[in-house]
Amino acid sequence: MAASSCINLSSKFPSLSWKSHLSSTTSTSTSTSTSTFSISPLRAHHHHYPRFVIFAMCSAKPTVLVAEKLGEAGVNLLKQFADVDCSYNLTHKELCTKISLCDALIVRSGTKVSREVFESSGGRLKVVGRAGVGIDNVDLAAATEHGCLVVNAPTANTVAAAEHGIALLTAMARNIAQADASLKAGKWLRNKYVGVSLVGKTLAVMGFGKVGSEVARRAKGLGMHVIAHDPYAPADRARATGVELVSFDEAIASADFISLHMPLTPATNKILNDETFAKMKKGVRIVNVARGGVIDEDALVRALDAGIVAQAALDVFTVEPPKDSKLVQHENVTATPHLGASTMEAQEGVAIEIAEAVVGALNGELAATAVNAPMVPAEVLSELKPFVALAEKLGRLAVQLVAGGSGVKSVKVIYGSARAPDDLDTRLLRAMITKGLIEPISSSFVNLVNADFTAKQRGLRIAEERSLLNGSPESPLEFIQVQISSVDSKFASALSDSGEIRVEGRVKDGIPHVTKVGSFEVDVSLEGSIILCRQVDQPGMIGKVGSILSEENVNVSFMSVGRIAPRKHAVMAIGVDEEPTKESLKRIGEIPAVEEFVYLKI
Numbered sequence: 001m002a003a004s005s006c007i008n009l010s011s012k013f014p015s016l017s018w019k020s021h022l023s024s025t026t027s028t029s030t031s032t033s034t035s036t037f038s039i040s041p042l043r044a045h046h047h048h049y050p051r052f053v054i055f056a057m058c059s060a061k062p063t064v065l066v067a068e069k070l071g072e073a074g075v076n077l078l079k080q081f082a083d084v085d086c087s088y089n090l091t092h093k094e095l096c097t098k099i100s101l102c103d104a105l106i107v108r109s110g111t112k113v114s115r116e117v118f119e120s121s122g123g124r125l126k127v128v129g130r131a132g133v134g135i136d137n138v139d140l141a142a143a144t145e146h147g148c149l150v151v152n153a154p155t156a157n158t159v160a161a162a163e164h165g166i167a168l169l170t171a172m173a174r175n176i177a178q179a180d181a182s183l184k185a186g187k188w189l190r191n192k193y194v195g196v197s198l199v200g201k202t203l204a205v206m207g208f209g210k211v212g213s214e215v216a217r218r219a220k221g222l223g224m225h226v227i228a229h230d231p232y233a234p235a236d237r238a239r240a241t242g243v244e245l246v247s248f249d250e251a252i253a254s255a256d257f258i259s260l261h262m263p264l265t266p267a268t269n270k271i272l273n274d275e276t277f278a279k280m281k282k283g284v285r286i287v288n289v290a291r292g293g294v295i296d297e298d299a300l301v302r303a304l305d306a307g308i309v310a311q312a313a314l315d316v317f318t319v320e321p322p323k324d325s326k327l328v329q330h331e332n333v334t335a336t337p338h339l340g341a342s343t344m345e346a347q348e349g350v351a352i353e354i355a356e357a358v359v360g361a362l363n364g365e366l367a368a369t370a371v372n373a374p375m376v377p378a379e380v381l382s383e384l385k386p387f388v389a390l391a392e393k394l395g396r397l398a399v400q401l402v403a404g405g406s407g408v409k410s411v412k413v414i415y416g417s418a419r420a421p422d423d424l425d426t427r428l429l430r431a432m433i434t435k436g437l438i439e440p441i442s443s444s445f446v447n448l449v450n451a452d453f454t455a456k457q458r459g460l461r462i463a464e465e466r467s468l469l470n471g472s473p474e475s476p477l478e479f480i481q482v483q484i485s486s487v488d489s490k491f492a493s494a495l496s497d498s499g500e501i502r503v504e505g506r507v508k509d510g511i512p513h514v515t516k517v518g519s520f521e522v523d524v525s526l527e528g529s530i531i532l533c534r535q536v537d538q539p540g541m542i543g544k545v546g547s548i549l550s551e552e553n554v555n556v557s558f559m560s561v562g563r564i565a566p567r568k569h570a571v572m573a574i575g576v577d578e579e580p581t582k583e584s585l586k587r588i589g590e591i592p593a594v595e596e597f598v599y600l601k602i
């Protein structure tokens, strides 16, 4: 890890700075003044910020692989935007082969989106859309490491799953499935299929989330006494539904019926096992429309055989379709083939929900249902948009000021804002600074999904600080300052008093500007490229540099000079639209008053 963070800048940015570095005493003056010369008209109003914050827009039509049956409305929506390949029943190997040609993949619960899938995609796969809730079939860690966004459709099938839970509960209590099979087999067994009543019985809802709370409401309507266990659910939300939240042990010990509605996680894996079955009331009845893996299925067979569990109604299995039929064949088990979400309405709903999320993500929008990236509300996003561009550009600027051979390990970001500290969500900005810092010096592709992971992997520590400013909190931010400590700079004037590379920027008229380099105040819009030039402050400097550039037809977009005091040292920042040749950069470096300079690509 440490080794990969030692970045050899000189290979990426061949010697672009001339003249020797100045000593730190001369490069750390504090009081500076700024004069700004607008050479050619600012293109502020013609500038469009990219919509992307996660991915750059796909230049060609993206390809979406739909690997499981998806509602028609969703497929049609996808087709308006992408080439859609509906290939159901692919083997894992076929999926791994196909995936390298796809920008997005849509699945339900039947497809294992393993690490191998992400590795096989060769970096092309940008989004995995799960047309439903449970994402336990997607390797989230691998997705994040590959910068692939995972989105789900968390709400459209809630009612369907809850209704299926209630259907299984009532069917189980009255032996509907068994009686139906028996009648179809020509029998008339009225005494065998005497059921149990639900009214007045205690139902323990395990996992009081979207589905669990809908099941609870419906069960109350059936006259059941409903309790729930959920370590993370707010007690007042449960109370509002007339449900008491209790401990796990209390829930399973006092329930006549247990209905499972938690996600499958390492903590819930086989949460019902020999030990927990032993704590239950003899004759308990269990419903599972969550995930098969939350029950130890062998232990359930034992508990059914021992009569601890009188009946079970199962929609989900550890392996689907279930291989060992002991459980499914058990006469006290009612089973359905993972039908919880399978209503016309829910499938249409999840298809539209996931198609919109995938199209949005491919368009570079932040998904509201992102599973492995921060969800940033649209209004926050639109406010932060210009600062998102500023953040990335400051990162790019700062890292290019690092001298070759220095390992970038420690970065501090200071956000200057008049807003209350918890009123500024910096995750997006931090990710974009990370992108700016890492992409110019590596082959990594950094986005909001993998920014923190990539930084950590490279041993890059990014500390964030808030500088609380007086004034109007109308704008979310006044400035962003990026500091890189414990490195040498190829432009010594970029070092602050305390020896770290320091660049600061602001947004002016919607355009990001760099407004401070080291201790020098400058003001150049962060478009195109920048020449930073430290010189003895004397007349004619702007003209000399300007004429060298104009000889090559390099358009200067913006120029500003920050100086400590008249006729002493000054830093000139020049924005250029075209890339000057090495020869002309060399000539600028050879102007006698120029002490050091650097050319930076933004």
Ligand SMILES: NC(=O)C1=CN([C@@H]2O[C@H](COP(=O)(O)OP(=O)(O)OC[C@H]3O[C@@H](n4cnc5c(N)ncnc54)[C@H](O)[C@@H]3O)[C@@H](O)[C@H]2O)C=CC1
Pocket: 133, 134, 135, 154, 157, 158, 161, 206, 207, 208, 209, 210, 211, 212, 229, 230, 231, 232, 233, 261, 262, 263, 264, 267, 268, 289, 290, 291, 315, 316, 338, 339, 340, 341, 342
């Ligand atoms: N059978 C089917 O076709 C369907 C199955 N599902 C499954 O149902 C489950 C619930 O889905 P939603 O309600 O939409 O999810 P949700 O995220 O809204 O609710 C899950 C709840 O479980 C709680 N929880 C987490 N760990 C827990 C633990 N150790 N003990 C108790 N509670 C815990 C969470 O705090 C949360 O409140 C998921 O497993 C999902 O995959 C959902 C839709 C359809």
Ligand SMILES: O=C(O)C(=O)COP(=O)(O)O
Pocket: 108, 109, 110, 131, 132, 133, 134, 135, 157, 338, 339, 340, 341, 342
């Ligand atoms: O949404 C969920 O979690 C489900 O279990 C539904 O699964 P499915 O989309 O029907 O394969």
